[in-house]
Every structure is written in C-alpha cells, then in structure tokens.
C-alpha cells in the first residue's frame with residue numbers, strides 16, 4: 001500500500017466525479033483517515049474546501065457488508081442517526097479496494113475524545129435497544145431463516161475472528177519477538193476452551209434473531225458540536241445477532257469503572273437481567289480480542305510503511321496490557 005499514491009488516485013477520481021458528489025471540481029483535496037483497526041477498509045475525507053464528503057472503500061471480501069448498508073441506508077439515516085448515503089462506487093479507485101460508498105461527512109469527535117461520554121452513552125443504548133427489535137430491517141434484508149442460536153452468533157463474531165487471526169500470526173510469528181511459542185499454544189487452547197464454554201452454556205441456547213450493529217465501539221460513535229450523536233460503520237450489521245454483543249462493545253471502556261453499575265442497570269431496564277450472563281462472556285472475548293486481534297494488526301501493518309510504526313506501537317502496547325489482565329481474570 002502506498003498511501004500518498006492512493007490519496008492522489010482518490011483526488012483524481014473525485015475531480016472526475018465531482019458533480020455526482022455535490023463538489024466543485026477545483027480545489028479538491030483527499031486525505032486518508034488512519035483507523036487502527038486494520039486495513040480491510042480505507043477511509044478518506046474528500047472536500048472542495050466548502051463541502052466535505054466521507055469515502056469508504058473496501059476489499060472484495062468486505063464489500064457485501066457495504067452493499068447491505070446501501071439497502072438499509074435510508075432506514076438507518078431516518079431512524080438511527082446514520083450518515084446520509086450520497087453514492088456507490090463500483091470502480092477500483094485504489095488497488096485492491098473494489099467497492100465503496102460516499103457519505104455526508106459528520107463534523108464530530110469520536111466518543112473516545114469526549115470528556116463526559118455518559119449522557120451520549122445513555123442515548124446510544126436506547127437507540128441500540130430499538131434497533132435490536134426493529135422488524136422493518138428484517139424485511140428489507142430479506143434472508144433465509146437461519147436456525148442459529150446465541151452460541152453460533154458468538155462463534156461467528158469472535159471465535160472465527162480469533163482463528164483467522166491465529167493463522168495470520170503463526171504465518172509471520174518471526175515479526176512478533178515479544179510473543180513466545182508457549183503463548184501461541186496457549187491462544188489455541190484458550191480459544192477452543194471459550195468456544196466450548198459458550199456452546200454448552202444455558203444462556204446461549206436461544207435462537208439469535210436480534211438485529212445488531214456488531215461494531216459499536218467508541219470510534220464508531222461521533223458527537224457533533226450540538227452534542228448530537230451519530231452512529232457510523234454499519235457494514236457488520238446482522239439480523240441473526242445477539243444484543244449482548246452491542247451492549248458489551250459499547251460499554252467495554254466502562255466495564256468495572258465507577259460508571260459500570262449505572263450502565264449495567266440501564267441495560268437491565270432496556271433488555272432484562274438475563275442478558276447480563278452473556279454480556280460477561282462477551283467482555284471476556286473482548287479482552288481476548290485485545291490480546292490476539294491486535295497481533296494480527298501488528299503483522300498486517302508490516303506492509304504499510306507509512307503507518308507501520310504507529311500501528312505496531314499501539315498493537316504491542318495493547319497486547320502487553322491485555323494479556324496479563326486476561327490471565328489474572330480468567331486463567332484457572
């Protein structure tokens with residue numbers, strides 16, 4: 001990946017398509033947005049100096065999620081504070097990224113940069129609860145009924161991801177001089193154990209039919225100057241999900257903080273007490289994600305010279321923080 005060259009390609013494409021983007025052809029600028037969570041997507045801020053747009057590009061394997069978003073975009077903008085879709089991109093603008101979408105640019109800060117996130121969290125929780133039982137979405141993304149329980153939804157979200165990460169990590173383990181061979185073996189054992197635990201647990205046996213955003217972390221909630229919130233990054237939405245996934249991802253930074261019991265009680269009010277058992281397993285998976293998934297990001301960053309140092313530093317720090325914490329909390 002050559003980011004400078006990619007920015008130029010996006011600039012040229014924007015100039016050639018300025019009319020459909022509602023932009024003025026002169027003065028076009030395109031800027032890559034660094035997102036530490038990996039490189040399967042690329043994001044750009046494009047502007048003519050007056051109007052700003054957001055361009056999201058994806059590799060072939062992630063395009064289905066963006067295409068699903070197209071079908072839902074009007075409903076999501078009208079009901080869930082999702083940015084308005086401007087147009088699709090079916091041309092491969094930058095190498096390897098064959099599909100994309102352009103949205104209104106939200107002038108806001110991520111939730112992680114807000115000094116008092118709690119009032120926003122409360123509103124987002126309510127919105128998510130509404131989403132989880134939204135009948136209209138199921139009708140828009142018509143899909144075959146999957147006979148699929150909460151354990152399968154958990155496996156699909158976390159276990160599959162860990163297994164893919166472990167393949168990437170093992171293939172390039174020489175890059176990870178701070179991870180021992182014993183640790184790699186422990187990853188395999190732990191992922192298998194977690195999968196078994198969840199598949200046998202009574203609270204995961206019900207059919208999974210919650211509509212979930214699936215990645216509502218604090219980078220995917222933006223807060224604008226009016227203190228209004230926006231939910232972005234809808235490409236992982238599924239209609240066969242577990243509401244516990246969304247609550248756990250959103251509340252993860254507050255887990256065990258002074259605000260945790262307050263937030264937990266909000267969730268109980270919205271979704272009932274039974275969900276808490278599953279949320280606890282999701283928190284465990286989230287911490288394991290901070291141990292394992294960041295190592296795959298570390299390896300992937302090797303091929304992106306401009307972002308390598310920044311991405312690898314962050315990934316290593318997260319891993320070294322999360323690993324002893326996980327052992328302390330969960331090792332038998």
Ligand SMILES: Nc1ncnc2c1ncn2[C@@H]1O[C@H](COP(=O)(O)OP(=O)(O)O)[C@@H](O)[C@H]1O
Pocket residue numbers: 033035037041042043054056083103104105106107110219220232233234
């Ligand atoms: N419509 C938007 N307006 C402004 N910024 C956006 C918009 N969409 C995304 N972003 C910024 O780009 C980043 C990456 O976009 P996102 O859709 O979350 O991609 P990814 O799937 O790679 O996480 C976000 O964290 C946010 O900072």
Ligand SMILES: [Mg+2]
Pocket residue numbers: 219220233
């Ligand atoms: Mg995101």
